[in-house]
Amino acid sequence: MLRAEDNRFLTESGPGTGVGELLRRFWLPVLLSEELPEPDGEPKKITILGEELLAFRDSRGVVGVVDQYCPHRGANLWLGRNEECGIRCVYHGWKFDTDGRCVDMPTSYPDLNAKDHIRIKSYPVREWGDMIWAYMGPAGDVPELPALEMALVPPSHRYVSKKWQDCNWVQALEGSIDTAHFTFAHLAFEKEENEILDIKKHFVNPLARVSTDHMRWIAEDPRPVIKVNPHEAGLVVAGGRLTGGDNIYWRIAQFLMPVHAYAPSAMPGENIFGQSFVPVTDTNCWIYTYAWNPERPITQAERDAYDRGNGVIAEVDEDYVPLRHKGNDYLIDRKLQKTKSYTGIRGVSEQDAAVQDSQGPIADRTKEHLGPTDLGIMHFRKVVMEAARALEQGTPPAQLKHQDRYAVRSGACVTSKTKDLTAVMIERFGDPAGFVGPPRIAAAE
Structure with a gap:
């Protein structure tokens, strides 16, 4: 838990506030x-x-x-x-x-x-x-722009939208790097393959081949071991689940200072999802949501699916307000909740918004009780608050010198139990930070 003064420090973003001034440096x-x-x-x-x-x-x-x-x-x-x-x-x-x-x-x-x-x-x-x-x-x-890979690929390889959310930006971002909550917030609890496929469709590339094993591992292991690796642009936050054999299924998220996070969902070849959480006031925010593929254009079928809401991308109206939102109770279906899913709410983005909004306009972190699966959240808070306090003493954020290191990816993979997170990241991305550099295709189109 946090002290009340620390919670205020973390969540205030107006002019003259500690974290507010930090955000303004990016x-x-x-x-x-x-x-x-x-x-x-x-x-x-x-x-x-x-x-x-x-x-x-x-x-x-x-x-x-x-x-x-x-x-x-x-x-x-x-x-x-x-x-x-x-x-x-x-x-x-x-x-x-x-x-x-x-x-x-x-x-x-x-x-x-x-x-x-x-x-x-x-x-x-x-x-x-x-x-x-x-x-x-x-x-x-004025610093350099962050070299987010979604901006480095050609326009045909990305999809960009945004959504409104009725809570403080910090609790929304914390939800995005929480790799443990998928078991309950997003997974259907029926075992039939068509139900698993339906949930998978809402989280990754809907045209990709779906492995039901991944969903089974998430369902059967609600206590992933959390590993955190800091790097020049932020944090790698990985959750490892047992597979029932000699392997671990890793879901690897990214936090990039100060407001960007990548979902831990993409297997090799699948579209990658990211979000940028921008405070409007201390009690609401815009969340910029995007998908990109470094290897190929986003298909029209995928774009149509994103327009209807898919993964971190919400189904929104002409003002970018989600169709299922706090004002209409996210159109929660209690019958669906009894028979299909824990939330009874359709859409991964909407499920996330519902639980994050329910924490209050600004979550009271003095009353929380964190556990082993919250390690990534603890590291995120530490990184942001330490950077803000250092800035108050005259030291600019170190990440401003490493905008090239923002070209990272999130993702998922299955590896041997004997490998630590650094080895996993090197095996999956060739770098312990998930760094990929400017995509090769950018110069070709």
């Missing part, structure tokens, strides 16, 4: 590229880390992320006209470019050059992997 996704589809199109209100901001794509196609309010009289710039490389306030016509500079001030005399002395808050922006990223930290310390 590039964070703030929108999908598809949310700003055209130059001079409709601007988009966004709230990130408690800050009310405005995003717009200007006449050149360049995206700006700026303060939402005009500095003249406080009118909301979302009402403004997006025109000729700037957003114009409809109250008195002040106009601002993507860098926050005032480029026109009709209410002032031209010879005063008053506009040259007015700026609004703006943040550096990049488009990367079909997402719009912003850097909200000190102006002189």
Whole structure:
């Protein structure tokens, strides 16, 4: 458990807070590229880390992320006209470019050059992997973008979406690196093969050949041994389950500082799933969800399946709100709960959201009782809190020097009981961190 002051420190993300300032030192996704589809199109209100901001794509196609309010009289710039490389306030016509500079001030005399002395808050922006990223930290310390493999592969090899969630970002991310909860939260308890196949379909590539052995091992061993390996970009969190023989079935997750996590599901050749957890306020977050395949394009059938909800990707409406959410009790089916699954909720993403939201807007970690399968969670908290406290003392996060080491993969494999996690990672990925480097196909397309 955590002390109350530590729980506040871990979960607060606003300006001036310890973890909030840590998050601001990294590039964070703030929108999908598809949310700003055209130059001079409709601007988009966004709230990130408690800050009310405005995003717009200007006449050149360049995206700006700026303060939402005009500095003249406080009118909301979302009402403004997006025109000729700037957003114009409809109250008195002040106009601002993507860098926050005032480029026109009709209410002032031209010879005063008053506009040259007015700026609004703006943040550096990049488009990367079909997402719009912003850097909200000190102006002189802009780091490189993280080399996430999903952004390195060609667009045809990835699928990107997002979903809203009604809880603090930390408990949502903790659920994603918890490799033990699958036995109850996601697995059907009927033994018939068609039921096992149905659950498997919702977690990995629906077109891949399914091994019922993997589901059986998860069902029969609810107490995986947890091993954690730190690396330059974050943590490997692996859960090993007995297979009934001389082997161990490993499910290997990744945590990448400060908000990214990869699901421990993909066998060789299958699509890999990842998530990025971005605080809106301290009590809700956007979760950017994506799948990619380093070897081949994502098929149309797979994309259609993801649109309907699959694995960490939720079925969402036009505003990216899941169709099964807190407001409608995730459409829980009590009959299904008695006959098919422990949750009675359809969809892995929705099952995760239900249990995470149920912990409260901000989980009270002073009341929890952690056990052996929570080792990855403990390490995650330690890494984040130590980095935030070091930053308060003037030491920047070490991961900012290793953005190339973000090109890692998660996955699953079966190995001998005699191999430790380092040997498993080297056997599965060729590197104890799961590092793969830029995919070979990136240069070919």
